[in-house]
Amino acid sequence: MADEPMRVAVLGGGSFGTALASIAADNGARVCQWLRDPQLAEQINREHRNSRYLPEYAINPAVRASSDMQAVLEGAELVLVAIPSKAFRDVVRQARPWLNADQILVSTTKGIQEEGFKLMSQILEEETGFAHIGVISGPNLATEIAQKQLTATVVASDDALTRTRVQQALSCDYFRVYASNDRYGVELGGSLKNIYAIAAGMAAALGMGENTRSMLMTRALAEMGRFAVSLGANPMTFLGLAGVGDLIVTCSSQLSRNYRVGYALGQGKNLDEAVEALGQVAEGVNTIRLVRDKAQADGVYMPLAEGLYQVLFEGVPAREMARMLMRGEQSSDVEFVLPREAVQQAHRRVEAGEEKP
Ligand SMILES: NC(=O)c1ccc[n+]([C@@H]2O[C@H](COP(=O)([O-])OP(=O)(O)OC[C@H]3O[C@@H](n4cnc5c(N)ncnc54)[C@H](O)[C@@H]3O)[C@@H](O)[C@H]2O)c1
Numbered sequence: 042m043a044d045e046p047m048r049v050a051v052l053g054g055g056s057f058g059t060a061l062a063s064i065a066a067d068n069g070a071r072v073c074q075w076l077r078d079p080q081l082a083e084q085i086n087r088e089h090r091n092s093r094y095l096p097e098y099a100i101n102p103a104v105r106a107s108s109d110m111q112a113v114l115e116g117a118e119l120v121l122v123a124i125p126s127k128a129f130r131d132v133v134r135q136a137r138p139w140l141n142a143d144q145i146l147v148s149t150t151k152g153i154q155e156e157g158f159k160l161m162s163q164i165l166e167e168e169t170g171f172a173h174i175g176v177i178s179g180p181n182l183a184t185e186i187a188q189k190q191l192t193a194t195v196v197a198s199d200d201a202l203t204r205t206r207v208q209q210a211l212s213c214d215y216f217r218v219y220a221s222n223d224r225y226g227v228e229l230g231g232s233l234k235n236i237y238a239i240a241a242g243m244a245a246a247l248g249m250g251e252n253t254r255s256m257l258m259t260r261a262l263a264e265m266g267r268f269a270v271s272l273g274a275n276p277m278t279f280l281g282l283a284g285v286g287d288l289i290v291t292c293s294s295q296l297s298r299n300y301r302v303g304y305a306l307g308q309g310k311n312l313d314e315a316v317e318a319l320g321q322v323a324e325g326v327n328t329i330r331l332v333r334d335k336a337q338a339d340g341v342y343m344p345l346a347e348g349l350y351q352v353l354f355e356g357v358p359a360r361e362m363a364r365m366l367m368r369g370e371q372s373s374d375v376e377f378v379l380p381r382e383a384v385q386q387a388h389r390r391v392e393a394g395e396e397k398p
């Protein structure tokens with residue numbers, strides 16, 4: 042059956058789900074997209090446009106949209122789930138009666154569930170028990186993908202079939218799909234970088250420069266690596282597209298919703314106003330809280346996440362927090378080369394007069 046078009050279902054009618062549905066259709070797949078809003082589904086079918094999330098984008102006319110979950114999932118080989126983390130489990134539960142173990146289930150969502158600190162593919166696994174599970178993550182601003190800007194992503198799964206079929210379904214002239222077998226690391230990188238995008242947006246609004254942004258991104262990577270190690274994950278994965286790559290784009294672009302929330306906060310809006318003005322999901326707001334709490338509980342040193350938490354949720358002024366962070370304990374650049382503890386130990390010895398110049 043090699044010549045049969047692949048059947049792809051996309052759950053979610055937001056900007057990323059819409060862009061991925063259209064790419065798969067461009068590649069010849071039979072694509073059905075599920076949206077909870079029947080009017081938007083109708084508009085996609087009639088005008089091949091999604092005026093709510095990607096108004097300028099000409100969606101491939103072969104994409105069929107529907108608010109009937111059963112009809113969308115029927116016969117699908119690949120199911121892409123592009124639903125914000127807060128609603129993710131509910132939607133998977135809704136879908137469950139029409140899912141089967143032969144299907145490939147892939148999350149595109151960069152968020153964390155509060156209960157149990159679960160990533161989205163873990164929810165897919167828990168809700169279904171299926172074997173073909175993966176994630177897509179990387180520097181993927183949907184608006185740029187819609188403009189067909191050259192873009193790369195990562196499909197991560199320990200299941201080779203999942204990786205291969207996703208690469209086949211989505212690779213095209215302007216969208217390149219790299220493979221990873223570190224599902225947890227790729228997914229964690231995508232979720233964590235949203236925290237630092239908020240900080241970068243805030244720094245930009247406060248008039249801070251490129252040195253500051255560069256410091257922020259690099260120290261963010263150090264902090265992300267530390268957190269990954271504490272969770273037993275492989276920090277090397279963060280050297281790839283789903284770590285460094287996504288940090289760079291999300292900390293640099295006004296197209297990022299997390300960056301925009303940070304920018305609005307830096308301009309003096311409060312959190313509710315900033316989120317409301319955005320009108321879309323900025324996963325980082327919730328992720329900051331969850332990661333800060335987890336880091337505290339597990340004793341992981343994450344000064345940026347802690348500082349940002351205090352700015353967002355405890356009313357500490359951003360400039361004051363920046364000053365405190367700059368005056369924080371002396372540290373190491375790359376901790377995998379020189380451990381942080383070695384730097385602190387050396388300071389203690391010099392301060393105690395045990396080592397003299
Ligand atoms: N937009 C991007 O640039 C981008 C890129 C990469 C990854 N992502 C990730 O993909 C996920 C989805 O992002 P997006 O940009 O496609 O979506 P979005 O945030 O633009 O919207 C998500 C979609 O989910 C729907 N939805 C929300 N709550 C729902 C519920 N309770 N039941 C059913 N549907 C519900 C919304 O109506 C919308 O259609 C995000 O979590 C994000 O982290 C987004």
Ligand SMILES: O=P(O)(O)OC[C@H](O)CO
Nearest residue numbers: 179180181182297298299
């Ligand atoms: O708009 P954001 O901030 O959710 O970022 C979108 C993607 O994650 C960028 O890779």
